[in-house]
Amino acid sequence: MGFSAYTNKKGVRAGAAVVASAVAVAATVWGVATLVEPGSAGAASRQNVAGPNGTDSSGHGPAGRPGAQTGIPEGIAHSSESGGNAVNITIDDGPDPRWTPQVLDVLHKYDVKATFCMVGPHAKAHPDLVKKVVAAGHRLCDHTMDHDTAMDKKPVDYQERQILDAKRLIEEAAGNGAKVEYYRAPGGAFTPDSRRIAAANGMRPLGWNVDTKDFQKPGTAAIVDAVKREIGNGPTVLFHDGGGNRAQTVEALDQVLAWLGDQGRPTGFPVRTAPDAP
DSSP: OOGGGOOSHHHHHHHHHHHHHHHHHHHHHHHHHHHOOOOSTTHHHHTTSOOGGGOOTTOOOTTOOBOTTTOOBSSOBOSBTTOTTOEEEEEEEEOOTTHHHHHHHHHHHTTOOOEEEEOHHHHHHOHHHHHHHHHTTOEEEEOOSSOOTTGGGSOHHHHHHHHHHHHHHHHHHHOTTOOEEEEOOGGGOOOHHHHHHHHHTTOEEBOOSEEOOGGGOOOHHHHHHHHHHHGGGOSEEEEESSSSOOHHHHHHHHHHHHHHHHTTOOEEOBOSSSOOOO
């Protein structure tokens, strides 16, 4: 029923009250949907799977909400800046003095650029490796100070320290004004607050579509098969260069990049400022 049906003053007041009440209810519902974060053990993995039309598990739309004055959306990125069938290679938990150089060699062999999600103290301990990553044209990602996979259960000020202290250490190690462009929560333990903090500080929250589970050291063939099996889920692939012996990862990465080349699939970087495509 349109407002034109109300022809007297009392009717106008009544109609306005109805509208105000509806708006208040809608605002309350939106606020609850925005603030409630999944608390189950499976929440971390759900945060990293692109939902219908690119929404993440918090219910935000494809772009999320932009960070304060940065233009960086809060929504978790999965898509590639290169579009099409491009694949994003992401490397977590380093830098590591033994394995990061080997990963860099494999990437150089195939002329592939990757995103390195670094733990703050590791970057501080190995600034030479951070500089090599940047010099080779790869991008930097914040993977927190302590790799706490229960961050989503911790206070907001704790999350903020974990994110911003790591960002500072990584950028100090990189030098020359290099910036951290993404934030990946350990184990996918994102919260609305951590995504907001990251976006407000110029870092796009970064998820993944293909979990190689290479950290479990299942064997080179199993890691390669995971990529081939799951690449239909989306373009962002998760590998590790830290946290243990990564010999299987190095060999698997070599085979995966060769396979992607045979498939005619280019590589790229995850989106930063663009909406996450469905």
